[in-house]
Amino acid sequence: GENVEQHPSTLSVQEGDSAVIKCTYSDSASNYFPWYKQELGKRPQLIIDIRSNVGEKKDQRIAVTLNKTAKHFSLHITETQPEDSAVYFCAAKVDTGRRALTFGSGTRLQVQP
Amino acid sequence: ETGVTQTPRHLVMGMTNKKSLKCEQHLGHNAMYWYKQSAKKPLELMFVYSLEERVENNSVPSRFSPECPNSSHLFLHLHTLQPEDSALYLCASSQDHGGAQHFGDGTRLSIL
Numbered sequence: 001g002e003n004v005e006q007h008p009s010t011l012s013v014q015e016g017d018s019a020v021i022k023c024t025y026s027d028s029a030s031n032y033f034p035w036y037k038q039e040l041g042k043r044p045q046l047i048i049d050i051r052s053n054v055g056e057k058k059d060q061r062i063a064v065t066l067n068k069t070a071k072h073f074s075l076h077i078t079e080t081q082p083e084d085s086a087v088y089f090c091a092a093k094v095d096t097g098r099r100a101l102t103f104g105s106g107t108r109l110q111v112q113p
Numbered sequence: 114e115t116g117v118t119q120t121p122r123h124l125v126m127g128m129t130n131k132k133s134l135k136c137e138q139h140l141g142h143n144a145m146y147w148y149k150q151s152a153k154k155p156l157e158l159m160f161v162y163s164l165e166e167r168v169e170n171n172s173v174p175s176r177f178s179p180e181c182p183n184s185s186h187l188f189l190h191l192h193t194l195q196p197e198d199s200a201l202y203l204c205a206s207s208q209d210h211g212g213a214q215h216f217g218d219g220t221r222l223s224i225l
Contacts, residue, residue, distance in 0.1 A: 034213060043203065043216040044156070089156060100146060100169060101214060103156040 002027040004092050006104030013080050014112050021107045023090035024072040032095035033073045035064060038106075039086045047088075048075070051095070080111045116140040119204050119217035126194065127225050134189040134220045136204030144207045145187040146214065147179060151200040162187060163209075194224045 003026040013019050025033075034049035050057045050064045050073065057064050061080075066073040073092075077084055087108050091101040117138045126132050138145065147159040161169035162181040176198075178190040187204055201221050205214040 036216075043218045045216070046213045049213060087155070100158050100161045102158075106155040 002030060002092055002094075002102040004090060004102050004104040006090050006107055008107060009105065010108045010110070012110045012112060015080060015082060017080055019077045019080050019084070019109055019111075021075045021088055021090070021109070022072060023074070023092075023104050025092040025102075026071070027092070027094065028071065029094045030092040032093050033064070033066060034091050034101070035075050036089045036091065037086045038089065044089060077109075082111050082113050085109055085111045117204055117206055117215050117217035119220050121220055122218065123221045123223075125223045125225060126191070128194055128196075131190070131192045133191065134202055134204075134222075136187040136189075136217055138185055138204075138206040138215070140206055140215060142206035142208045142215070143184050144209065145181060145184070146205040146207075147187065147189055148203040148205065149200050150203055150219070156203075160189075191222075196224050198222065199224045
């Protein structure tokens with residue numbers, strides 16, 4: 001089955017700096033890679049996703065890049081703000097058939113004002 | 114504003130009690146999931162249902178028993194739980210296992 005590893009487990013940045021979270025996956029058939037943000041006491045919410053037919057996707061201050069050859073994908077947050085502080089989860093799956101997402105172990109991001 | 118509603122939000126029970134967690138989705142999805150979230154394993158998949166049929170069971174102990182009577186409702190029946198079962202239980206739904214899963218707010222379960 002799929003195995004997703006996520007690094008770092010914790011990340012502290014100054015407000016305005018960039019943050020990068022990296023994930024690797026094991027199943028070369030995986031073709032859908034979402035990122036979730038979970039604020040303290042709240043449910044995980046999808047913030048951005050990418051499919052394997054593209055290498056990069058941007059949404060305002062958030063971007064995700066995918067390297068299929070190396071089987072890794074990354075989340076980039078620019079101009080970080082205190083409200084970006086949360087736990088971020090990456091995930092991967094084969095987007096056909098009856099398979100569920102495999103999640104990474106999460107990264108706790110702390111943005112210092 | 115969530116399309117996935119979980120009840121109760123908090124539950125405290127003894128090890129010999131029987132209780133059920135409920136999840137309802139209003140998004141027209143046809144797949145539903147139960148996850149366990151704890152400090153040890155941040156998002157651990159427990160069960161997957163597609164079109165009311167269980168398609169995945171990640172070696173979950175039999176003291177957890179899922180039920181999916183229709184595509185909008187999912188239950189998790191609890192019986193004779195252990196202290197290590199204390200965790201946040203999250204329900205999610207998606208369409209055809211494709212793309213985004215939408216999560217509920219979870220049930221915070223404490224076993225005494």
